[in-house]
Amino acid sequence: MNAPFSLPASLRLPDLDDPDELARIESFLARHPDATPFHRPCWFVAVAKATGNRALALVQERHGEIVAFLPLDAIHSPVFGRLLASSGFAVGGGLLATPEADVEAIFAALEELALRLSCLAIELRGGVLPDARANWALKTESHCNFTRPLAADDEAELLAIPRKQRAEVRKGLANDLEIEIGSSERDRAAHYAVFAESYRNLGTPVFPRALLDAVIDAFGADADILTVRHAGAPVASVITLYHRGAAMPYWGGGTHAARGLRANDRMYFELMRHARTRGCTHFDFGRSKTASGAYHFKRNWGFEPEPLTYGTWTAPGAARRNADPTSAGLSLQIRVWQRLPLFVANRLGPLIARGIG
Secondary structure, eight states, X not given: OOSOOOOOTTEEOOOTTXXXXXXXXXXXXXXXXXXXGGGSHHHHHHHHHHHTOEEEEEEEEETTEEEEEEEEEEEEETTTEEEEEETTTOSOOOBEEOTTOOHHHHHHHHHHHHHHTTOOEEEEOSBBOOSSOTXXXXXXXXXXXXEEXXXXXXXXXXXXXXHHHHHHHHHHHHSOOEEEEEOSHHHHHHHHHHHHXXXXXXXXXXXXXXHHHXXXXXXXXXXXXXXXXXXXXXXXXXXXXXXXXXXXXXXXXXXXXXXXXXXXXHHHHHHHHHHHHTTOOEEEEEEEXXXXXXXXHHHHTTOOEEEEEEEEEXXXXXXXXOOOTTSGGGHHHHHHHHTSOHHXXXXXXXXXXXXXX
């Protein structure tokens, strides 16, 4: 922080190394209906430590009780600049507030905190958003989320998938593929090998493995890895978070061989089956950019898009931050990255990705 940061009496920056403080935050999150996995300290604190960034939070209290909570990751990138995100490396987050909260005071403090940290941009990925504040903009419908209830059994799940995609799933079920679920070193190594290749093929720098490991470790029983193998080799793999009865596949991918084997189709169907055995009631397929390939893939599975709204702030006089890998301005870099040898992409990717946020 560049200078002492003064907060109104009701607001403070909690000590995220204090177990009692974390317990109070977790208690508030457990009671709040809009809390997501990305609000939890086991997300935003873990990802900050794993990527060399900084975790913070704003807490507002009334009569000794938390009435508002905003998790934050201060992310630095030599390529994309400094960002204050809620939450970093996540598709959700943002301000959680009760009716007693003074949200305008929180946004004012957030802007000052960003400037004190030399962060020229803020991104709130959901939650309560500013209403007509200077230098803020709302992004609506650039991304959509996809979620629906799980069916009662395998056959009902198949019938819930539209006919054309159902045929692809049946082909995947007929192929000689092995399914492994766990969080051991074998599971993690297999996942990262697949994940890294998938990201290179998309032209996107891969996250450091330490980030993925940190999340699995922090979530414990609320996270696992499902891997599809063919002839012993991993061809598709996904890390899933479990939250309030929902299975949330988050970091996943497939190798070049996965397409012909329908391994990705098999992976998600097996994950739905696994989620039911865990007692889950919903499948949250996550966020995709509107009209992208992933967007259409999820619609083909019978999921309906739900537009998301994010809030972005840019410091007065600063250029707007652009780290969107699908933007036209980054198209050349994406094409170059897709042509990199895998070992080069795996070496350079984490150095860049740790600052994307």
